[in-house]
Amino acid sequence: MANSVKVLISGESDDLVGRELLEQLGSVEVVEYDPNADRLSDEQRAAEILIPPYRGSHRPIPLLAQLAQLQMVQLLSAGADEWAGDVPASITLATARGAHAGPVSEWVLSAILAQLRQWPTLVRFQDQHTWAHRRYHADTLAGKRALIVGAGAIGTAVARRLEAFDASSTLVASKARPGMHGPDELPNLIPGHALVVITAPLTEATTKLIDSRFLGAMDDGALLVNVGRGKIVDTDALVSEVQSGRIRAALDVTDPEPLPAEHPLWECPGVIISPHSARTVPGTNSLCYQVAAEQISAFVKGATPTNLVSERRR
Structure with missing residues (x-):
């Protein structure tokens, strides 16, 4: 795999901690995106890894069709049901299992x-x-x-x-x-x-x-x-x-x-x-991104992420 891998990360406030963690990896280039956007820039479309946002993670699903170089989707959720049916089997899908x-x-x-x-x-x-x-x-x-x-x-x-x-x-x-x-x-x-x-x-x-x-x-x-x-x-x-x-x-x-x-x-x-908020306490986003950084680091090194989703809902 290339020495520098482009990773798309949301620019929303809950996701800023993720940018800081990923930049410490040294093997990735972090590129911000807007999860609500309809179109990606040329730089964003070249990304090989996509991280959906911490909140409302399903929003970027329509952007998948624009990511021709995509190799991995790294979720911040414990489950993968929102994404599993939309991510092609050829693309690695991993969760933040353990963070929650x-x-x-x-x-x-x-x-x-x-x-x-x-x-x-x-x-x-x-x-x-x-x-x-x-x-x-x-x-x-x-x-x-x-x-x-x-x-x-x-x-x-x-x-x-x-x-x-x-x-x-x-x-x-x-x-x-x-x-x-x-x-x-x-x-x-x-x-x-x-x-x-x-x-x-x-x-x-x-x-x-x-x-x-x-x-x-x-x-x-x-x-x-x-x-x-x-x-x-x-x-x-x-x-x-x-x-x-x-x-x-x-x-x-x-x-x-x-x-x-x-x-x-x-x-x-x-x-x-309660309104699907069991995980919503201070610091959970940081826990999610810590797990995400570990999964991405393994993938970039050519290893299999430990939180790989093997079964996809269709």
């Missing part, structure tokens, strides 16, 4: 504790200036069992955080391996877990994996937490279950997304929703 584990696992723990300790209910009582002693039912995380569907960096980080609260985890990976179950075992694993945490990527195999049968097999009073992708859960089936009050949910992702103002999920009892 800390912030997202922290969100999962906060959501679980908020639901178990009834913070949504307490805030509503506070809004009413009501001293609600013994008027609500809190629960403890200690002794709970969590079924974590998705045993990557985020899922394993969730398991470590839960262990600190004396909760145990059952991990389900895309393939069975020591200490982790395979997807074919999932139906028999659901009962007996008070918590079900979705951290899996969106693939053909995981689309609507959490359907009416899955939800129906969850224990009464169980909590579903989704930080994977909204389309992993059958929304209609979830609405039916939570409206009955049988289970609860904490969702950072939904289907559809953004969730329309009139959608019934907003009004469902026992549901808390």
Whole structure:
């Protein structure tokens, strides 16, 4: 590969830290671009590596057709579902897997504790200036069992955080391996877990994996937490279950997304929703670009990026 490789990087404020990191590599030429632009300049079109922006990463997809020299797309997300169907198989596609584990696992723990300790209910009582002693039912995380569907960096980080609260985890990976179950075992694993945490990527195999049968097999009073992708859960089936009050949910992702103002999920009892923002804390963009710089450095040296996306959704 050439000694100097052109890398397109967004000029938006969240992406400035990436420019600083990439310029330290010494083997790349960093070229800024506007993710909202319709046309690229001659210099930009000569780029061999494209990095979508930290926010709204799907925006530059229409620019792919203008990048005749493109050899790699380096994402800043943990998943690749937004891009996998548009990036030709001849072009290397890599993610920032691992960068989001800390912030997202922290969100999962906060959501679980908020639901178990009834913070949504307490805030509503506070809004009413009501001293609600013994008027609500809190629960403890200690002794709970969590079924974590998705045993990557985020899922394993969730398991470590839960262990600190004396909760145990059952991990389900895309393939069975020591200490982790395979997807074919999932139906028999659901009962007996008070918590079900979705951290899996969106693939053909995981689309609507959490359907009416899955939800129906969850224990009464169980909590579903989704930080994977909204389309992993059958929304209609979830609405039916939570409206009955049988289970609860904490969702950072939904289907559809953004969730329309009139959608019934907003009004469902026992549901808390955040706007796909589990990773959004100070410093996450820097973590993403650190991983991206490692992946790009490996690619430029002729090695295979560790976060290579091998399976593409079509």
